[in-house]
Amino acid sequence: xxxxxxxxxxxxxxxxxxxxxxxxxxxxxxxxxxxxxxxxxxxxxxxxxxxxxxxxxxxxxxxxxxxxxxxxxxxxxxxxxxxxxxxxxxxxxxxxxxxxxxxxxxxxxxxxxxxxxxxxxxxxxxxxxxxxxxxxxxxxxxxxxxxxxxxxxxxxxxxxxxxxxxxxxxxxxxxxxxxxxxxxxxxxxxxxxxxxxxxxxxxxxxxxxxxxxxxxxxxxxxxxxxxxxxxxxxxxxxxxxxxxxxxxxxxxxxxxxxxxxxxxxxxxxxxxxxxxxxxxxxxxxxxxxxxxxxxxxxxxxxxxxx
Amino acid sequence: xxxxxxxxxxxxxxxxxxxxxxxxxxxxxxxxxxxxxxxxxxxxxxxxxxxxxxxxxxxxxxxxxxxxxxxxxxxxxxxxxxxxxxxxxxxxxxxxxxxxxxxxxxxxxxxxxxxxxxxxxxxxxxxxxxxxxxxxxxxxxxxxxxxxxxxxxxxxxxxxxxxxxxxxxxxxxxxxxxxxxxxxxxxxxxxxxxxxxxxxxxxxxxxxxxxxxxxxxxxxxxxxxxxxxxxxxxxxxxxxxxxxxxxxxxxxxxxxxxxxxxxxxxxxxxxxxxxxxxxxxxxxxxxxxxxxxxxxxxxx
Numbered sequence: 001x002x003x004x005x006x007x008x009x010x011x012x013x014x015x016x017x018x019x020x021x022x023x024x025x026x027x028x029x030x031x032x033x034x035x036x037x038x039x040x041x042x043x044x045x046x047x048x049x050x051x052x053x054x055x056x057x058x059x060x061x062x063x064x065x066x067x068x069x070x071x072x073x074x075x076x077x078x079x080x081x082x083x084x085x086x087x088x089x090x091x092x093x094x095x096x097x098x099x100x101x102x103x104x105x106x107x108x109x110x111x112x113x114x115x116x117x118x119x120x121x122x123x124x125x126x127x128x129x130x131x132x133x134x135x136x137x138x139x140x141x142x143x144x145x146x147x148x149x150x151x152x153x154x155x156x157x158x159x160x161x162x163x164x165x166x167x168x169x170x171x172x173x174x175x176x177x178x179x180x181x182x183x184x185x186x187x188x189x190x191x192x193x194x195x196x197x198x199x200x201x202x203x204x205x206x207x208x209x210x211x212x213x214x215x216x217x218x219x220x221x222x223x224x225x226x227x228x229x230x231x232x233x234x235x236x237x238x239x240x241x242x243x244x245x246x247x248x249x250x251x252x253x254x255x256x257x258x259x260x261x262x263x264x265x266x267x268x269x270x271x272x273x274x275x276x277x278x279x280x281x282x283x284x285x286x287x288x289x290x291x292x293x294x295x296x297x298x299x300x301x302x303x304x305x306x
Numbered sequence: 307x308x309x310x311x312x313x314x315x316x317x318x319x320x321x322x323x324x325x326x327x328x329x330x331x332x333x334x335x336x337x338x339x340x341x342x343x344x345x346x347x348x349x350x351x352x353x354x355x356x357x358x359x360x361x362x363x364x365x366x367x368x369x370x371x372x373x374x375x376x377x378x379x380x381x382x383x384x385x386x387x388x389x390x391x392x393x394x395x396x397x398x399x400x401x402x403x404x405x406x407x408x409x410x411x412x413x414x415x416x417x418x419x420x421x422x423x424x425x426x427x428x429x430x431x432x433x434x435x436x437x438x439x440x441x442x443x444x445x446x447x448x449x450x451x452x453x454x455x456x457x458x459x460x461x462x463x464x465x466x467x468x469x470x471x472x473x474x475x476x477x478x479x480x481x482x483x484x485x486x487x488x489x490x491x492x493x494x495x496x497x498x499x500x501x502x503x504x505x506x507x508x509x510x511x512x513x514x515x516x517x518x519x520x521x522x523x524x525x526x527x528x529x530x531x532x533x534x535x536x537x538x539x540x541x542x543x544x545x546x547x548x549x550x551x552x553x554x555x556x557x558x559x560x561x562x563x564x565x566x567x568x569x570x571x572x573x574x575x576x577x578x579x580x581x582x583x584x585x586x587x588x589x590x591x592x593x594x595x596x597x598x599x600x601x602x603x604x605x606x
Contacts, residue, residue: 012503013429015508015509016427016428016429016430017428017429017430017431018430018509019424019428019509019510020424020425020427020429020430021424021430023420023421023424023428023513024420024421024424024425024436024440026417026420026421027418027420027421027440027480027484028421028436028439028440030417030473030476030477030480031439031440031443031477031480032439033473033477034455034473034474034477034478035443035451035478035481036439036442037458038451038454038455038458039446039450039451039454041451041454041457041458042450042451042453042454045453045454095349098345099345099346099349102345102346107339107342107343107346108343113346113350115592116350116353116354117349117353118592118595118596118599119353119354119357119585119588120353120356121599122534122538122584122587122588122595122599123538123581123584124537124540124555124556124580124581124584125540125556126540126556126557126559126560126577126580127559127577127580127581128356130559130563130573130577131359131360131577132356133563134359134363134375134376134570135356135359135376137376140374140375140376142359142376176352176353176356180353181599184600185600188600233447236447237447237449239449239541240540240541244540244560258449261449261453262452265453266453266456266545271453271457274453275453275454278449278452278453279450281447281449281450282446282447282450285447286445286446289444289445290445293444293445
């Protein structure tokens with residue numbers, strides 16, 4: 001009796017293993033060819049001074065890395081990334097939290113609000129860049145028109161052409177595109193907040209701000225952390241919207257690491273150094289992504305979200 | 307508040323909640339509710355204004371565009387669409403966008419479902435290692451490999467080809483897809499597959515007939531999310547279709563916008579065409595979209 005059963009079990013095991021290998025094979029082949037292999041190449045290129053021309057790549061050891069540390073333009077780009085990370089994380093967090101709490105505490109039409117706020121997140125970056133470029137237009141743009149209408153004509157300028165404000169103008173467009181996403185995540189998290197505690201605090205005389213700070217925030221702290229790390233990673237690896245709206249200009253006022261890396265590799269043909277800069281983005285963001293993954297698994301937001 | 311803790315009868319905890327809720331509703335005055343909706347509505351206007359601007363400019367007449375390109379709804383005409391279609395190559399850009407997003411989305415959903423099932427349900431030697439090899443793509447920003455991948459595609463004669471870009475797009479969405487689908491298969495009870503085996507199902511039909519129908523919701527969410535990612539993708543076609551052949555709407559718009567500054571009308575028309583499928587998908591499948599984006603947050 002034992003023989004055939006264990007035989008059947010091991011036959012099932014073998015069949016499962018065969019099917020499993022067959023099912024993962026296509027995905028593995030693609031990921032190895034178009035992700036892992038280029039990832040290995042990235043590390044290799046960063047040790048060479050290759051110019052992209054077919055042929056040999058001169059090995060230079062860690063020269064690209066030492067050059068990077070002393071490269072003023074890299075530090076300038078990185079400082080722009082830091083601005084992007086700080087403002088780009090704080091603003092959506094504050095706006096997102098306020099709006100989510102307003103919706104959560106029972107506003108009529110909450111579902112519709114949530115949907116409309118989320119909408120910009122699904123738009124292509126090119127369209128976001130183009131339409132905000134129109135809003136910032138020096139002559140016909142709505143921003144300048146509205147400033148003039150309220151008597152602040154002195155503040156009007158070509159927003160994307162002014163080196164002092166261009167970075168913030170682009171950043172504002174990016175925040176516009178993401179805050180609704182933060183609202184949705186916070187709302188999902190708020191569904192799990194114990195409403196009895198909030199009501200108890202109210203009965204004990206806590207005002208709205210105290211309730212938010214002492215009762216609600218501690219309960220959604222993990223999501224808070226997750227959204228923060230998320231926006232941090234986005235800020236480190238930002239490329240599309242800056243490339244589309246200003247290309248890093250005027251001058252290099254809005255240059256971030258992604259743009260600098262792209263220009264170095266494809267316009268100056270310094271593939272080795274450009275790849276080194278791209279790897280810097282990876283090294284800076286991987287720790288944050290690891291944290292996100294941990295939190296994501298713990299929260300199982302997949303289920304509460306939709 | 308001490309009573310429910312020492313004496314947890316089922317009715318006691320429910321009572322304060324009920325009181326609190328009615329209490330809150332009664333106490334909130336009209337002015338507060340009004341102020342709340344004003345804040346909420348202000349953000350709705352902020353969200354929708356840029357879209358209104360696109361629609362308004364897209365439907366302007368040619369003279370109106372030159373005089374007042376961004377005044378809202380000052381004239382109506384469809385000539386911008388006609389111009390974009392006949393003078394620009396936007397008909398072919400639209401077709402290329404479809405070619406770059408539809409087949410790739412189907413591939414990603416099928417391959418991710420297959421791999422997700424294997425990682426959740428079919429133990430094989432080295433499974434854990436292979437899984438990590440695939441999902442390491444979730445840790446690394448796609449930008450990291452963009453430069454080496456350019457030269458690799460050139461070497462493989464895949465640069466500037468439809469095939470090459472499609473393969474890159476599928477590969478780029480597989481890590482998340484596999485991770486996402488695996489979580490759906492992990493939730494299914496083992497009794498199901500065992501019962502099917504007892505009934506004489508082969509492993510293949512356990513997968514296709516028993517398990518697959520149960521993760522349709524996951525496949526739909528992944529499909530919608532992946533389609534939007536591919537349709538909106540900018541960097542991949544920008545880098546790997548340098549000659550402009552097979553150029554999709556996103557990079558087409560970019561080239562158009564950065565080339566000449568005067569043709570705002572047709573530009574708006576094409577921007578609207580680019581956004582329309584996205585809006586349609588969003589309206590029809592909002593649940594799936596939101597679900598996909600929340601899960602997709604792991605990608606960073």
